[in-house]
Structures are given as structure tokens and as C-alpha cells.
Amino acid sequence: MPAKIIDGKAIAADLREKIAADVAEFHASTSVTPHLVAILVGDDQASAVYVRNKEADCAKVGIKSTLHRLPAETTQADLLELIQSLNHYPDVHGILCQLPLPAQIDEQTILDSIDPSKDVDAFHPENVGRIAQGRPRFLPCTPHGCQHLLIASGIETKGAHAVVLGRSEIVGKPLAMMLMQRGAGGDATVTICHSRTKGLSEITRQADILIAAIGKTKFVTADMVKPGAAVIDVGINRDESTGKLVGDVDYEALLDVASAITPVPGGVGPMTRAMLLRNTLTAAKLSR
Numbered sequence: 001m002p003a004k005i006i007d008g009k010a011i012a013a014d015l016r017e018k019i020a021a022d023v024a025e026f027h028a029s030t031s032v033t034p035h036l037v038a039i040l041v042g043d044d045q046a047s048a049v050y051v052r053n054k055e056a057d058c059a060k061v062g063i064k065s066t067l068h069r070l071p072a073e074t075t076q077a078d079l080l081e082l083i084q085s086l087n088h089y090p091d092v093h094g095i096l097c098q099l100p101l102p103a104q105i106d107e108q109t110i111l112d113s114i115d116p117s118k119d120v121d122a123f124h125p126e127n128v129g130r131i132a133q134g135r136p137r138f139l140p141c142t143p144h145g146c147q148h149l150l151i152a153s154g155i156e157t158k159g160a161h162a163v164v165l166g167r168s169e170i171v172g173k174p175l176a177m178m179l180m181q182r183g184a185g186g187d188a189t190v191t192i193c194h195s196r197t198k199g200l201s202e203i204t205r206q207a208d209i210l211i212a213a214i215g216k217t218k219f220v221t222a223d224m225v226k227p228g229a230a231v232i233d234v235g236i237n238r239d240e241s242t243g244k245l246v247g248d249v250d251y252e253a254l255l256d257v258a259s260a261i262t263p264v265p266g267g268v269g270p271m272t273r274a275m276l277l278r279n280t281l282t283a284a285k286l287s288r
């Protein structure tokens with residue numbers, strides 16, 4: 001039987017409907033409109049597309065969004081000054097500074113400067129620490145999107161062996177923590193693999209749930225996957241020749257091996273954006 005294709009676009013649309021209702025309810029009781037501010041430094045093409053999509057998403061659910069576009073040569077001091085003013089501005093609930101940043105700016109310094117209660121990416125060390133301790137304020141958007149795809153698709157994580165490929169601070173590391181946590185979408189036995197892992201395919205072949213977040217086109221081949229495994233593809237790579245978005249897994253080949261799989265595009269990407277909306281509403285609620 002070919003793999004069930006997990007429709008992230010549809011699941012994200014359902015989520016947005018729920019968020020829109022929650023935003024309306026929040027507004028009815030407080031008169032507050034949640035407000036997300038995105039900062040885009042420079043003119044990276046992919047970043048510009050992502051930020052534009054995000055603005056359209058906000059409009060769909062009744063969240064106000066503002067975009068600050070800064071030139072590529074912006075100094076770190078100037079960016080810090082903008083973030084400080086946004087931190088203090090009560091009408092701003094969520095702040096997202098689009099990554100990557102130009103070379104003259106230290107990303108960690110910038111992420112550390114965002115008020116943790118407005119940190120809708122959940123990249124601030126205080127929020128990362130809270131996730132590690134199992135008492136999150138915000139969950140990072142891409143890992144939360146992956147977890148929600150599993151829950152919405154009825155894929156049991158409890159007791160399952162989840163293998164996470166990739167140890168980034170943005171996806172692999174926090175997702176591993178979340179899958180291990182007690183409760184829905186958690187209680188998994190988690191293995192994290194990375195570029196230095198020995199015997200990689202023996203490990204990935206033990207996965208009931210395999211999550212690929214390494215940023216390498218078609219890295220996960222059919223021989224690395226146990227028949228019947230669920231595969232979540234976090235990769236968003238641009239195919240040099242066709243210009244199309246491709247994931248980290250050999251999708252066509254895995255259709256005959258996996259029990260369920262996410263496509264790229266239309267899998268994790270739309271979920272990431274939906275979770276950002278949810279975090280913005282959470283931030284607005286926190287401000288009350």
C-alpha cells in the first residue's frame with residue numbers, strides 16, 4: 001500500500017480556522033488585536049517570500065502585522081535599537097527577526113535581545129530553557145508544526161522510536177525535547193542523529209517515526225527507512241536546476257516504503273506559519 005500523504009496545507013488551514021475563532025474571541029473580550037512585527041534585513045529572496053506569506057496568513061486570522069524592512073548594510077547597533085523600541089511598545093505582542101541575518105550582525109546577540117514574552121519564534125534562551133524543563137511559554141514553530149502533523153494524522157508517538165536527523169537549535173534539538181516530553185505528541189523514545197553519527201542507516205532503520213531536518217536534498221533514501229515508518233520531511237531546499245522546492249527525503253522512492261509521509265511543499269512549511277499565528281495570539285494573551 002502506498003504511503004498516506006500527510007496534507008500539511010489542509011491541516012494548517014484547519015488550524016488557522018481555529019486560531020481565527022480564538023483571535024475573535026480574545027478581541028471580543030479585550031478589544032485587543034494581536035500584533036506581530038517581522039523584521040527583514042537585506043533582500044534575501046526566500047526570506048522575502050516567507051515574510052510576504054506570513055503577512056497574508058496574519059490577515060486571514062485577524063492578526064495585525066507590520067513589516068520592518070532594513071537595508072542589508074544595517075548595523076547591529078541599529079537593529080538592537082529597533083528591537084529595544086519594539087520590546088517596550090505595548091501595542092506590539094510578537095517580534096520575529098527573520099534569519100539568516102547579514103554577516104556583520106551576530107544572530108545570537110539579536111535573538112537574545114528580544115523580550116522573551118514577545119519571542120514568537122521561541123529562540124530566546126529563556127524560552128528554550130522553559131521547553132527543556134517541560135513548561136513552555138511558546139513552542140518553536142517548525143517543531144510544533146511537525147508534532148501537530150503527527151497528532152492530526154493519528155500517528156502514535158507514545159512509546160514509538162522517533163529518530164530525528166539534524167541537531168539544529170531551530171528544529172532538531174527542540175523537536176527531540178518535545179517528542180520526549182510527557183503527553184500528547186510526546187512520550188517517544190528519541191534518538192538524535194547528525195553529521196558525525198556512525199552507522200546512520202542502521203539507526204534510521206529502527207525508526208517508527210523518522211524526522212529529516214538536515215538541509216540536504218534527497219538525503220534519506222529508501223534503504224534508510226523501515227517499512228511502515230512515518231516520515232516527516234522538514235527540508236526546504238531549492239533545486240538548482242528546476243528552481244523547485246525539494247525536501248531532505250527521496251519522496252518518490254519512500255512512497256513505497258513509508259506508511260505516511262509529508263510532501264514538500266505542502267507539508268511542514270504551512271504548519272510552521274500556522275504555529276507562528278498561534279504564538280502571536282499567545283503573546284497577546286500574555287500581555288494582558
Ligand SMILES: Nc1nc(=O)c2c([nH]1)NC[C@@H]1CN(c3ccc(C(=O)N[C@@H](CCC(=O)O)C(=O)O)cc3)C=[N+]21
Pocket residue numbers: 049050053096097098099100121141236245264265266267268269270272273
Ligand atoms: N526568525 C525566523 N523564523 C522562522 O520561522 C524562519 C526564519 N527566521 N527564517 C527562514 C525559515 C524558513 N521558514 C519557512 C516557513 C514556512 C515555509 C513555507 O510555508 N513553505 C511552503 C512553500 C513556500 C514556497 O513555495 O516558497 C511549503 O513548504 O509548502 C517555508 C520556510 C521559516 N523560517
Ligand SMILES: [Mg+2]
Pocket residue numbers: 141142272
Ligand atoms: Mg521556523
